[in-house]
Amino acid sequence: MKPISRRKLITTGLAAAAGLSGLAAADQIARRYGLIPPDSGCDFGAGETLTYAVQRLLTRHSLAREFPRSMMSKMPFANEVGPLDAAFHQLQAGGFSNWRLKVDGLVAHPLSLSMADLRSMSMRNHITEVSCEEGWSYIAEWIGTPLSDVLREAGASPQARYVVYFSHQSDWWESMDMADALHPQTLLTWGMNDGDLPVGFGGPLRMRLTRQLGYKSVKYLTRLTVTDSMKGFGKGLGSASPEAGYAWYAGI
Amino acid sequence: MAGTVAPTKLQASIASPAAKAPRHAGFVRFTHWLTLVCFLLLLVTGIEIVISHPRFYWGETGNVNMAPLFSLHIPASRNTVPTGYGYVMPDQNGWSRALHFESAWALVIVGAIYLIAGFWTGHFRRNLLPERGSRNLGAHLARFGAYMRRGPRNQDELDSYNVLQRTTYLSVIFILFPMIIWTGLAMSTAFDSAFPFAVDALGGRQSARTLHFFISGALVLFLIVHVIMVAVSGFWRRMRAMITGGVRLKEQQ
Numbered sequence A: 001m002k003p004i005s006r007r008k009l010i011t012t013g014l015a016a017a018a019g020l021s022g023l024a025a026a027d028q029i030a031r032r033y034g035l036i037p038p039d040s041g042c043d044f045g046a047g048e049t050l051t052y053a054v055q056r057l058l059t060r061h062s063l064a065r066e067f068p069r070s071m072m073s074k075m076p077f078a079n080e081v082g083p084l085d086a087a088f089h090q091l092q093a094g095g096f097s098n099w100r101l102k103v104d105g106l107v108a109h110p111l112s113l114s115m116a117d118l119r120s121m122s123m124r125n126h127i128t129e130v131s132c133e134e135g136w137s138y139i140a141e142w143i144g145t146p147l148s149d150v151l152r153e154a155g156a157s158p159q160a161r162y163v164v165y166f167s168h169q170s171d172w173w174e175s176m177d178m179a180d181a182l183h184p185q186t187l188l189t190w191g192m193n194d195g196d197l198p199v200g201f202g203g204p205l206r207m208r209l210t211r212q213l214g215y216k217s218v219k220y221l222t223r224l225t226v227t228d229s230m231k232g233f234g235k236g237l238g239s240a241s242p243e244a245g246y247a248w249y250a251g252i
Numbered sequence B: 001m002a003g004t005v006a007p008t009k010l011q012a013s014i015a016s017p018a019a020k021a022p023r024h025a026g027f028v029r030f031t032h033w034l035t036l037v038c039f040l041l042l043l044v045t046g047i048e049i050v051i052s053h054p055r056f057y058w059g060e061t062g063n064v065n066m067a068p069l070f071s072l073h074i075p076a077s078r079n080t081v082p083t084g085y086g087y088v089m090p091d092q093n094g095w096s097r098a099l100h101f102e103s104a105w106a107l108v109i110v111g112a113i114y115l116i117a118g119f120w121t122g123h124f125r126r127n128l129l130p131e132r133g134s135r136n137l138g139a140h141l142a143r144f145g146a147y148m149r150r151g152p153r154n155q156d157e158l159d160s161y162n163v164l165q166r167t168t169y170l171s172v173i174f175i176l177f178p179m180i181i182w183t184g185l186a187m188s189t190a191f192d193s194a195f196p197f198a199v200d201a202l203g204g205r206q207s208a209r210t211l212h213f214f215i216s217g218a219l220v221l222f223l224i225v226h227v228i229m230v231a232v233s234g235f236w237r238r239m240r241a242m243i244t245g246g247v248r249l250k251e252q253q
Helices: A006-032 A045-059 A086-093 A115-120 A147-154 B008-015 B026-051 B093-121 B123-128 B137-149 B163-185 B189-194 B196-200 B205-232 B235-243
Strands: A100-105 A111-114 A124-131 A137-146 A162-167 A174-177 A187-192 A206-208 A221-227
Touching: A045 B093, A045 B189, A100 A147, A111 A115, A111 A147, A115 A137, A115 A187, A124 A187, A137 A147, A147 A187, A147 A221, B026 B093, B026 B205, B026 B235, B093 B123, B093 B163, B123 B163, B137 B163, B163 B205, B189 B196, B205 B235
Parallel strands: A100 A221
Antiparallel strands: A100 A111, A124 A137, A137 A187, A162 A174, A162 A221, A187 A206
16 A cells, blocks of 8 residues: 555545535535425435435426327326225215315415316316326326416415325325426316316315326325425425325426 | 457556546446446336236227237236236336336436437547448458357457447447337327427327337347356446446556
């Protein structure tokens, strides 16, 4: 082993100091621009953070691919649904006429929207692919109200960083960052393939994110909460998914 | 030919130990073992991910309501997949996916270090590009024939790679690894929104998934043949060369 020269020691020290301060600066910048996911402290947080940060830089405004009608799946697959609460079955018996979506949190005007209210707001449709984390997928037409319009109607605060959404499936709740919440393809979906959204696919009301895997597109929505921090929601990891071992960010 | 080869290189290194270069450069050894760790993690987690839906399709979409291109006859970790087995495997997809992507990041970073160092030091040109006279099919076939005849080993090959090895390594480094990364990225819904061409060029997301599966198979095949070759050509000497870089002179003879 050669003795380490003073010059080498100094250059190595300087390189290490530069590397460390570079990392610290990167961390500051990442926090400032929202590139750290709420589950960054989990077991595989380094990989999750790298994926989220890089994909957010690349995809902040990108649109998911939309397909021609001819590519719509003849037999889309309705994944199995976990247990639904008693309230859902009551609402279903009433034809969902009493269905309400609550919008609260960091908003100027909390809302309680019926299905008719939602349908009377703006409408957008797109023919996009739903991809499950298991590997399967299908293409369907999704019709609904852009989430961004509901957030505007409610007067979401500029401090908002996440939209948390809850379901009649009590073990399943999710959240998304504002890049997805304000994304033009993100729909509060109530129609599918020219008809009402069937219950098997999340009807009467399902969140639909086009650039993330299916488990972010939560079925049977009950409530949206706008927040600047995930602290206080479950274990503070962003959604039920990290608590079950899955990534909060599902763009990959 | 092998018996009469002029041992100039060996004699030179025996005559002047100072001129002896390590068998493998430091960065090659460093990246080689990190790549192995990443690859094994990716392989195990990749198999686990496939178990949640052991069916493969061609085109953009695929699900249990569609005919698969082919299915693996293994039980699945989801009860929604018809496998013919009466039981469902435990779901390990969460950590498998997370570790798969974390290992993929590590592999991409290690690969970038290897590529930069490899071009910078002339490693690819010197050690892996087939020599000028043998960049043709004939030279590859000749070397393959020599393997088949199991003739005595060419002494030159103790210090460098033969033409078949060079072409194989270059194919793995510059075709299979880029393809496995590309097909992997093409399955990412967000990546596809920014770079739709990446998935459309492969024929769709399910095609990308199927190709990803076959390319992993090709990489596993490479790994098996690679380990067998190491074993038959002196396992511990090769291991030592890839760990410490050193070659003991008496072993070279």
